[in-house]
Amino acid sequence: MNEMHTGSLVSIRNLSKKYGKHTALKDVSLDIPRGRIIGLLGPNGSGKTTLIKLMNGLLTPGKGQILIDGNLPGVETKACVSYLPERTYLPPAIRVKQLLSYFTDFYADFDRQKALAMLSSLQISPDASLKTLSKGTKEKVQLIMVMSRKAQLYILDEPIAGVDPAARDYILKTIIQDYSEEASILLSTHLISDIEPILDDVIFLKDGEITLTSSVEDIRNTYGKSVDAYFREVFSC
Amino acid sequence: MAWILQSDRPIYAQLVERLKTEIVSGVYPPGGRLPSVRELAATASVNPNTMQKAFAELERTGLIITMRTSGRIVTEDTAMINETRRELAEEQISQFLTQMNNLGFDRSEIIELLSERKGEDVHE
Numbered sequence: 001m002n003e004m005h006t007g008s009l010v011s012i013r014n015l016s017k018k019y020g021k022h023t024a025l026k027d028v029s030l031d032i033p034r035g036r037i038i039g040l041l042g043p044n045g046s047g048k049t050t051l052i053k054l055m056n057g058l059l060t061p062g063k064g065q066i067l068i069d070g071n072l073p074g075v076e077t078k079a080c081v082s083y084l085p086e087r088t089y090l091p092p093a094i095r096v097k098q099l100l101s102y103f104t105d106f107y108a109d110f111d112r113q114k115a116l117a118m119l120s121s122l123q124i125s126p127d128a129s130l131k132t133l134s135k136g137t138k139e140k141v142q143l144i145m146v147m148s149r150k151a152q153l154y155i156l157d158e159p160i161a162g163v164d165p166a167a168r169d170y171i172l173k174t175i176i177q178d179y180s181e182e183a184s185i186l187l188s189t190h191l192i193s194d195i196e197p198i199l200d201d202v203i204f205l206k207d208g209e210i211t212l213t214s215s216v217e218d219i220r221n222t223y224g225k226s227v228d229a230y231f232r233e234v235f236s237c
Numbered sequence: 238m239a240w241i242l243q244s245d246r247p248i249y250a251q252l253v254e255r256l257k258t259e260i261v262s263g264v265y266p267p268g269g270r271l272p273s274v275r276e277l278a279a280t281a282s283v284n285p286n287t288m289q290k291a292f293a294e295l296e297r298t299g300l301i302i303t304m305r306t307s308g309r310i311v312t313e314d315t316a317m318i319n320e321t322r323r324e325l326a327e328e329q330i331s332q333f334l335t336q337m338n339n340l341g342f343d344r345s346e347i348i349e350l351l352s353e354r355k356g357e358d359v360h361e
Contacts, residue, residue, distance in 0.1 A: 002290055035286070176282070177279040193244075196286065224245050
C-alpha cells in the first residue's frame with residue numbers, strides 16, 4: 001500500500017498563524033502521503049484545531065502555504081476533503097434523512113446507500129430529528145455522513161470523544177475497512193490508546209510547533225512503550 | 238472483538254505471533270484461505286498497513302502463500318507448520334523458565350512440579 005502514493009496528498013510549508021499577539025502555529029512544515037492514517041496529537045491549546053481549520057480554508061494563514069492535491073484550500077479542495085469539525089454545525093430541527101439529502105446535494109462523492117447502511121447498523125432512524133438524539137448519537141450521525149464520502153482526505157477533529165466504547169469500535173472498524181487505499185485520514189484526538197493500533201503515523205504538536213513525526217511502530221521499537229505512554233512522558237506537567 | 242495488544246512492543250510483531258498461532262492451532266488449516274488484509278485488519282482493529290506488513294513477513298517465511306487469483310492461503314507443508322508450532326512452544330517455555338527462575342526454582346524443581354501435573358491434560 002505504501003508504494004501506491006504519487007507525491008504528497010498534503011504539503012504544508014512554513015505555516016504560521018497568530019491570533020492577535022498569541023502565536024497558535026509557528027513555522028509548521030508537513031507532508032501527508034496517500035494511504036495513511038495519521039494521528040494529530042497534542043495537549044489542549046497546542047494548535048491542532050487551528051491547523052485543521054487552516055487546511056479546510058476556515059482560517060487564512062498568517063505566513064506559509066497549504067496545498068491539498070496541488071490546490072490551495074478552496075472550492076476544489078472542499079470537493080475532495082471530508083471534514084468533521086470539532087463542534088456540530090447542523091441545525092437542530094433537521095431530520096437525519098434531510099441531512100442525507102443535503103449531503104447528496106452538496107457532495108458528488110457522497111454514498112447515500114453506505115450512509116443508510118451505517119445508520120441502520122447503529123440503529124439510528126433516518127426519520128429521527130437531530131434535536132431528539134443524544135449528544136453521542138448526534139456525533140455518530142455526523143461521523144457517518146463524513147465517512148460516507150469517497151474523499152481523498154478525511155480530516156476528523158476529535159471524532160470519537162463523545163461516543164460510547166461499542167460505537168467507537170464500530171466506527172474504527174468502519175474507518176479501517178472503507179477508506180480507499182489512495183485516501184488518507186488525519187485525525188486529532190486525546191484518546192490515544194483507543195486509536196493507536198489503527199494509526200500509521202503520529203504528529204506531536206506542542207505550543208504551535210511540531211515536536212515529532214514518527215510511525216507508531218518506530219516509537220514502540222525505539223522506546224519500548226506505546227505512543228500513549230510516550231505522549232504522557234513527553235507532555236507530562 | 239479487537240485483538241488484545243501489548244503496549245510495550247511493536248504491533249506488527251504481535252500480529253505475526255497471533256497469525257502463526259491461529260495457523261498452527263488450525264483456525265486456518267493447511268491450504269485454507271485467509272481473510273483479506275482489510276477484513277483481518279478490521280477484525281483486529283489495527284491499521285491495514287500494519288496487517289499487510291505482518292502478512293508480508295509470513296509470506297517471506299513461506300507459512301502463507303499469495304495465489305494469483307484466490308487471495309492468500311496457508312501453506313500445505315505440514316512439516317513447516319509443525320516446525321512453527323515447535324518454535325512457538327520453545328518461546329513459551331523460555332518465558333516460563335525465566336519466570337520460574339525469578340521465583341527461585343531450579344530446573345529439577347521445575348520438572349518435578351510439572352511431573353506432578355502429568356495426567357491432568359486439559360482438553361478444551
